[in-house]
Amino acid sequence: MDAAVMIVLPLGRFGSPHSRVLTQVRRTGPTTREELARLTGLSASTVARTLGALVDAGLLVERPDLLHERVPGRPSIPVAVDTRSHVTLGIHVGRRLTTLALGDLGGRVLRRTTVTTPDDAHELAVTANRALTALLAEEPERVVVGAGLVGPWGDLSHGEEHLARLLENALGLEVSSWEMIPALAAAEYLARDDELPGSTLYLYARDTVGYVMANQVQAGMEISRVGRLGHFPARSADGPRPPCRCGRSGCLETVVSSDSVVRAARAEGLPVEAGVRDVTRAAVLGDDRAHRLLAARGEALGEVVAVVADMVHPDRVVLCGQAFTDYPPALDAVRRSFLHHTATSARLPLSTTRVVGDVQAVAACDVALRTVYDDPLATAAELDLPALPTPPHRRSR
Numbered sequence: 001m002d003a004a005v006m007i008v009l010p011l012g013r014f015g016s017p018h019s020r021v022l023t024q025v026r027r028t029g030p031t032t033r034e035e036l037a038r039l040t041g042l043s044a045s046t047v048a049r050t051l052g053a054l055v056d057a058g059l060l061v062e063r064p065d066l067l068h069e070r071v072p073g074r075p076s077i078p079v080a081v082d083t084r085s086h087v088t089l090g091i092h093v094g095r096r097l098t099t100l101a102l103g104d105l106g107g108r109v110l111r112r113t114t115v116t117t118p119d120d121a122h123e124l125a126v127t128a129n130r131a132l133t134a135l136l137a138e139e140p141e142r143v144v145v146g147a148g149l150v151g152p153w154g155d156l157s158h159g160e161e162h163l164a165r166l167l168e169n170a171l172g173l174e175v176s177s178w179e180m181i182p183a184l185a186a187a188e189y190l191a192r193d194d195e196l197p198g199s200t201l202y203l204y205a206r207d208t209v210g211y212v213m214a215n216q217v218q219a220g221m222e223i224s225r226v227g228r229l230g231h232f233p234a235r236s237a238d239g240p241r242p243p244c245r246c247g248r249s250g251c252l253e254t255v256v257s258s259d260s261v262v263r264a265a266r267a268e269g270l271p272v273e274a275g276v277r278d279v280t281r282a283a284v285l286g287d288d289r290a291h292r293l294l295a296a297r298g299e300a301l302g303e304v305v306a307v308v309a310d311m312v313h314p315d316r317v318v319l320c321g322q323a324f325t326d327y328p329p330a331l332d333a334v335r336r337s338f339l340h341h342t343a344t345s346a347r348l349p350l351s352t353t354r355v356v357g358d359v360q361a362v363a364a365c366d367v368a369l370r371t372v373y374d375d376p377l378a379t380a381a382e383l384d385l386p387a388l389p390t391p392p393h394r395r396s397r
């Protein structure tokens with residue numbers, strides 16, 4: 001398990017007034033001046049000036065259609081994030097598949113596609129550029145404001161910095177890069193309309209397994225540790241243990257990853273042309289073999305959640321990734337296994353992520369938004385460029 005560089009994601013009451021207001025509106029949805037002053041701690045006059053600048057910059061839009069009728073006095077027109085004019089580019093690199101996506105300023109994924117992850121980094125950059133340009137052709141009125149790159153870097157042959165440079169050259173704009181699980185934790189935090197006091201353990205499982213610890217601090221959310229769990233021993237796995245890519249056997253990812261479920265499904269005679277999605281679909285339709293495979297994965301994941309939670313003692317656990325969310329009945333197995341194996345955390349709240357849709361695409365697009373929300377006016381100053389670049393345009397620096 002690896003310690004990560006500390007990351008603080010400013011939320012609500014800290015940072016520049018423009019960052020604070022734009023971030024707060026994203027979190028709470030359409031918001032009035034009075035509400036923003038209360039939520040951010042800024043004065044009414046500062047909120048008014050800030051809103052004017054953000055509306056003029058095209059990052060916020062007034063919503064008079066949301067005014068409540070019969071409100072005494074002069075009503076304040078709500079403002080909302082402008083989700084019509086701009087677009088972010090998101091690139092999630094997985095061991096098997098790479099997801100390319102377009103997102104709006106609110107973090108919603110507009111379009112996405114997947115490609116097989118090439119072994120060669122140069123080929124990956126060219127493929128990503130081609131796929132993103134095709135997606136942009138379907139959103140011709142939007143201006144690109146940034147690109148985000150995420151991946152489980154410790155589990156990939158591609159180097160994060162090298163790939164980011166290649167993508168910058170291919171796309172013609174700056175690429176912000178994060179580890180996948182911290183990016184997802186940040187997206188999950190922003191998807192909530194309430195604060196999470198204390199510490200939160202985010203545990204992610206799909207093709208890879210890992211966790212982050214996030215702490216509520218005065219400045220927002222602090223991500224202080226990232227742990228990779230793919231080679232954690234899967235003690236509760238029954239039957240023969242396939243060899244791991246590390247050369248050993250009994251590693252967690254050989255039991256809970258999508259590839260491992262597909263291998264087990266083939267051994268049971270299940271058709272899996274579409275991969276793990278076929279297993280999930282079969283379980284939903286009542287196939288007992290598929291259900292048992294997904295429940296067994298849930299049991300193995302529940303044990304590792306218990307071990308990590310006992311070790312780091314969070315105030316809550318949020319389960320993220322398709323291994324947890326794609327088949328809700330398996331969550332019962334996760335919770336039972338967690339309760340059976342925990343030594344200290346039996347009363348710990350377990351919940352699933354509020355991020356909806358393809359979490360990999362959401363996380364990548366959210367990383368692209370980081371610079372927009374950190375310094376909105378600097379971003380807005382660069383938005384006088386053509387709406388559709390081919391390839392994606394180079395932002396002025």
